Amino acid sequence: MKSEQMKIPQATAKRLPLYYRFLENLHSSGKQRVSSTELSEAVKVDSATIRRDFSYFGALGKKGYGYNVNYLLSFFRETLDQDELTKVMLVGVGNLGTAFLHYNFFKNNNTQIEMAFDVDEDKVGTNVGGVEIHDLNQFEALHTENITVAILTVPAPVAQKIADRLVAAGVKGILNFTPARLTVPDSVRVHHIDLAVELQALVYFLKHYPLDSPQ
Ligand code: ATP
Numbered sequence: 001m002k003s004e005q006m007k008i009p010q011a012t013a014k015r016l017p018l019y020y021r022f023l024e025n026l027h028s029s030g031k032q033r034v035s036s037t038e039l040s041e042a043v044k045v046d047s048a049t050i051r052r053d054f055s056y057f058g059a060l061g062k063k064g065y066g067y068n069v070n071y072l073l074s075f076f077r078e079t080l081d082q083d084e085l086t087k088v089m090l091v092g093v094g095n096l097g098t099a100f101l102h103y104n105f106f107k108n109n110n111t112q113i114e115m116a117f118d119v120d121e122d123k124v125g126t127n128v129g130g131v132e133i134h135d136l137n138q139f140e141a142l143h144t145e146n147i148t149v150a151i152l153t154v155p156a157p158v159a160q161k162i163a164d165r166l167v168a169a170g171v172k173g174i175l176n177f178t179p180a181r182l183t184v185p186d187s188v189r190v191h192h193i194d195l196a197v198e199l200q201a202l203v204y205f206l207k208h209y210p211l212d213s214p215q
Contacts, residue, residue, distance in 0.1 A: 008079075012053045018043050019053075020076040026069050035066035080110075087114040087147045089171075091162055092154030093123050093133050096177055096195075100151060101129035114147060136162070140169060148172040156180040163190075 022042050040047040090113050105111045117136040124135045150171050159180035167188050174190045182190050
């Protein structure tokens with residue numbers, strides 16, 4: 001995100017990609033305006049929060065009119081740097097890594113996995129989802145400084161060591177899918193997604209905090 005927009009609270013910033021995706025869908029279906037209630041139902045964020053989020057960037061919806069889809073979209077595109085392609089690398093081409101290489105991130109936001117690494121010699125040199133798999137031993141030689149974001153899908157015991165190498169090579173953001181908690185310098189951002197824990201949490205909540213079902 002651009003530095004002059006850093007005043008936006010982090011919680012708001014996190015919701016921007018969600019809004020952006022929905023607005024893009026609206027735009028491609030030819031819709032010109034949207035109300036905060038409509039948005040709220042679609043993205044499952046309450047409308048008061050949406051109005052507050054939007055007020056941070058000067059989008060003040062008009063009563064009875066709602067928000068202008070084109071205005072919002074161009075704002076989001078600029079704020080999220082959607083005009084610029086963000087190149088990403090992936091380390092660990094196992095089941096999860098393979099799925100990500102096949103997944104078209106580009107369709108919904110302007111990020112693309114450009115290179116992937118593994119140590120398995122059966123995988124190195126192959127191409128998965130249009131991305132070439134390189135030997136991790138060649139990482140320092142091959143990594144270019146225009147790739148500052150990495151997805152980590154390696155076994156947990158090797159995650160920290162690999163993260164250290166990524167950081168030393170200039171990586172600034174790691175999307176960590178391993179259960180390992182990574183230690184990185186303050187200048188590096190790690191987002192941790194443990195799918196097993198998320199699933200377990202959902203099951204727990206269903207059991208212990210059942211939602212009211214409609215009569
Ligand atoms: P698979 O069924 O292909 O083994 P998996 O997701 O169950 O997939 P994991 O053991 O989690 O397997 O390993 C994920 C990927 O990480 C594998 O492709 C493995 O070769 C790779 N890997 C293991 N150790 C390293 C390492 N030190 N550096 C980079 N990649 C590694």
